[in-house]
Amino acid sequence: MPVxxxxxxxxxxxxxxxxxxxxxxxxxxxLVERRVDWDAYEASFEDAYGRGADVEALLExxxxxxxxxxxxxDRLFVFxxxxxxxxxxxxxxxxxxxxxxxFVDLYRDDAAxxxxxREIAHFGERIAADQRRQGIAYAEQRFLLSADRPRDSAxxxxxxxxxxxxxxxxxxxxLRLAPSLPREDPFAHWELVQxxxxxxxxxxxxxxxxxxxxxxxxxxxxxxxxxxxxxxxxRHPERALALLYHVGESFEDKSLESAVRWVQxxxxxxxxxxxxxxxxxxxxxxxxxxERSESVQERLDQIEYDLEHAxxxxxxxxxVDAAGLDRERKALHARERADRVTHAYDAxxxxxxxxxxxxxxxxxxxxxxxxxVCPTSNRRIGxxxxxxxxxxxxxxxxxxxxxxxxxxxxxxxxxxAEEIDWVTREAGLSPEERDQLVRASWSARSEVLSGRExxxxxxxxx
Numbered sequence: 001m002p003v004x005x006x007x008x009x010x011x012x013x014x015x016x017x018x019x020x021x022x023x024x025x026x027x028x029x030x031l032v033e034r035r036v037d038w039d040a041y042e043a044s045f046e047d048a049y050g051r052g053a054d055v056e057a058l059l060e061x062x063x064x065x066x067x068x069x070x071x072x073x074d075r076l077f078v079f080x081x082x083x084x085x086x087x088x089x090x091x092x093x094x095x096x097x098x099x100x101x102x103f104v105d106l107y108r109d110d111a112a113x114x115x116x117x118r119e120i121a122h123f124g125e126r127i128a129a130d131q132r133r134q135g136i137a138y139a140e141q142r143f144l145l146s147a148d149r150p151r152d153s154a155x156x157x158x159x160x161x162x163x164x165x166x167x168x169x170x171x172x173x174x175l176r177l178a179p180s181l182p183r184e185d186p187f188a189h190w191e192l193v194q195x196x197x198x199x200x201x202x203x204x205x206x207x208x209x210x211x212x213x214x215x216x217x218x219x220x221x222x223x224x225x226x227x228x229x230x231x232x233x234x235r236h237p238e239r240a241l242a243l244l245y246h247v248g249e250s251f252e253d254k255s256l257e258s259a260v261r262w263v264q265x266x267x268x269x270x271x272x273x274x275x276x277x278x279x280x281x282x283x284x285x286x287x288x289x290x291e292r293s294e295s296v297q298e299r300l301d302q303i304e305y306d307l308e309h310a311x312x313x314x315x316x317x318x319x320v321d322a323a324g325l326d327r328e329r330k331a332l333h334a335r336e337r338a339d340r341v342t343h344a345y346d347a348x349x350x351x352x353x354x355x356x357x358x359x360x361x362x363x364x365x366x367x368x369x370x371x372x373v374c375p376t377s378n379r380r381i382g383x384x385x386x387x388x389x390x391x392x393x394x395x396x397x398x399x400x401x402x403x404x405x406x407x408x409x410x411x412x413x414x415x416x417a418e419e420i421d422w423v424t425r426e427a428g429l430s431p432e433e434r435d436q437l438v439r440a441s442w443s444a445r446s447e448v449l450s451g452r453e454x455x456x457x458x459x460x461x462x
Contacts, residue, residue: 010135010136010137010138010172010173011134011135011136011137011138011416011417011420011438011441012136012137012138012139012438012441012442012445013131013136013138013139013140013405013406013416013441014139014140014273014372014403014405014441014444014445014446015140015273015275015372015374015403015405015406015407016139016140016141016142016405016406016407016408016409017141017142017143017144017180017211017407017408018123018124018127018141018142018143018161019097019098019101019123019143020094020097020407020408020409020410020411021127021130021131021141021408021409021410022097022123022126022127022410023126023130023410024073024074024077024078024410024413025070025074026123026126027077027096027097027100027410028062028070028073028077030100030101030119030122030123031059031100032059032062032063034100036056036099036100036104037104038053038055038056038099040095040099041053041055041095041096041098041099041100042054042055044091044092044095045092045095047088047092048086048088048089048091048092049089049092053076053096055076055096058072058073058076059073074413076093076096077093077096077410077411078093078411078412078413079093079380079381079408079411079412080380080413081380083380084379084380084381084383084385085380085381085382085383086381086383087213087249087250087252087381090380090381090411091213093411094408094411097411101116101119102115102116102118102119103116106149106153113153113156116156116157116160117156117157117160120157120160120161120164121160121163121164121167124161124164124165124167124168125164125167125168127141127168128168128173128175131173132172132173134415134416134417135417136173136416137172137173137174138173138174138175138176138442138445139173139174139175139176140176140177140178140206140207140445140446141161141165141175141176141177141178142177142178142179142180142209142211142244143157143158143161143177143178143179143180144179144180144211144212145157145158145179145180145181145182145188145189146182147182147184147185147188149189151189151192154189154192155192155196158177158179158192158193158196159196159201161177162177162196162201162204162205163201165177165201165204166201166204175204176204176205176206176207176445176446176447177204177205177206178205178206178207178208178209178241178242178244178446179193179205179208179209180208180209180210180211180212181193181208181209181210181225182212183210183212183213183214183217183221183222184217186208186210186222186225187224187225187228190208190225190228193205193208193241194232197236197239197241198236198239202239205239205241206241206242206445206446206447206450206452207241207242207243207244207272207446207450208229208241208242208243208244209244209245209246209275210222210244210245210246210247211246211275212246213250214246214247214249214250214251214262215250215251215252215253215254216253218262218265218298218301219245219247219262219265219266219269219271220265220269220301222269223269226243226269226270226271229241229243229270230270233450233451237451237452237455238452238455238456238459239452240447240450240451240452240455241446241450241452242272242273242446242447242449242450243270243271243272243273244271244272244273244275244372244446245266245271245273245274245275246274246275246276247262247263247266247271247274247275247276247277247279248260248262248263248274248276248277248278248279248280249275249276249277249278249279249378249381249382250381250382251279252292253294253295253298254292254294254295254298255292255293255294255298255299255302255343256279256284256287256292256343256345256350256353257302257353257356258294258298258299258301258302259279260279260280260353260356260357260360261301261302261305261360262279263277263279263280263360263364264280264360264363264364266369267363267364267367267369268363268364268367270367271369272369272370272446272449272450273369273370273371273372273403273444273446273449274364274369274370274371274372275372275374276371276372276373276374276377276378276382277364277371277372277391278378278382278384278391280357280360280361280364280371280391280395281357281361281391281392281393281394281395281400282382282384282389282390282391283354283388283389283391283393283394284345284350284351284353284354284357285347285350285354285389286384286385286386286389287345287350289344289345289346289347289350290344290345291342291343291344291345292342292343292345293340293341293342293343294340294341294343295337295338295339295340295341296332296335296336296337296338296339296340296341297337297338298341299328299332299341300329300332300333300337303325303328303329303332304329306320306325307320307322307325307326309359310322312359312363313356313359315359316355316356316358316359316362317352317355318352318355318356318359319352357394358398361394361395361398361400362398364400365398365399365400365401368401369401370401370402370403370444370449371395371400371401371402371403372402372403372404372405373391373392373395373402373403373404373405373423374404374405374406374407374419375390375392375404375419375422375423375426376406376407376412376414376418376419376422377406377407377408377412378390378391380412387426388426390426392423392426392427393426393427396427401440401444402437402440403437403440403441403444404416404419404420404423404437404441405419406418406419420434420437420438423437424437
């Protein structure tokens with residue numbers, strides 16, 4: 001029976017990363033039984049924090065039964081308020097999961113692969129139990145595949161995750177999977193994902209995701225993949241896959257204007273749901289007067305965008321100096337594409353960015369893309385200290401379809417209900433509006449947005 005035909009109460013969680021759901025105490029219990037080479041993890045942690053984590057010493061304290069060590073591990077594991085404002089710090093925290101898991105031994109031998117499969121089953125069971133306790137009745141979870149992972153091991157990993165999802169699903173809960181493809185080369189594992197989507201666990205695969213560092217990977221570069229996915233969905237409507245795209249979450253490498261453009265670009269290319277999209281709705285005033293730079297190529301792309309969208313931008317109150325932009329473009333063409341262009345932001349320019357966002361939000365709304373808001377993640381990774389600056393306010397004000405997710409609830413030490421409560425409280429929503437927010441997630445499931453559920457209902461009605 002399709003999910004939409006059920007009447008089971010509960011929450012639908014649409015933005016989750018599988019290993020990011022692991023709770024610190026569960027991972028600690030896993031680590032004290034392992035011996036790990038922490039050198040790479042310690043190097044990444046020191047690079048991000050300027051100090052080492054000394055995780056092995058902490059684990060030894062835990063093994064000896066030091067009660068304080070457990071609390072110290074929680075602080076090392078959780079990405080808290082004191083860590084906020086830096087994606088590199090977040091990645092350093094996530095690396096504890098990566099380097100502490102059996103994945104580090106993946107290329108060693110067949111026994112290592114079997115160990116990974118057992119680990120996935122172990123944590124999959126605990127994650128599902130945790131979600132049930134939270135009242136989650138439906139969850140879409142993402143699992144990252146690296147570009148250099150051999151096809152056989154990638155197949156085994158995805159099959160292991162899909163098997164764990166299938167076993168944990170039941171009358172009270174449905175688990176779905178969206179493989180996260182590498183931005184560098186999404187086609188590296190696309191054929192495999194198609195194959196598995198038609199296989200025994202095909203119902204479990206409902207989307208594909210793009211995540212990890214977005215800097216250096218403009219959405220337009222994925223246009224061929226967007227086209228390939230559309231073709232797949234047309235040929236296999238009952239196994240259609242939604243395209244989930246992290247964008248506008250981290251944008252230190254570009255202008256605020258370009259960051260807004262990237263979100264609009266991803267939506268208009270055909271992304272069904274946009275992960276975070278902070279750049280689209282964050283109040284630009286939160287950055288204050290400052291400077292930032294971007295590559296010559298990025299500035300050229302922004303100039304082309306401004307000229308193409310001049311009419312709409314000007315209607316939104318953004319002045320577009322076509323002649324001036326053309327002169328700038330000619331001058332930039334004489335420079336290396338990797339050179340940097342510096343932008344200075346004062347109050348007037350920040351106000352103009354706000355008007356650009358309003359234009360882009362209207363375009364995103366017209367595209368039909370749904371925005372995934374993950375409040376704790378947005379505040380900590382995006383460094384949004386003032387709740388009034390959070391983009392959810394403007395998203396709701398401008399009528400954009402929004403769903404609430406928890407992203408990595410283990411690392412952020414949160415739950416979906418807490419995330420929904422935060423939005424309800426900070427946006428001043430009524431109990432009825434909170435209920436609407438909960439229902440919105442059920443309507444924005446990947447099966448619905450891709451057309452898969454409708455295709456299945458059509459087949460059954462024949």
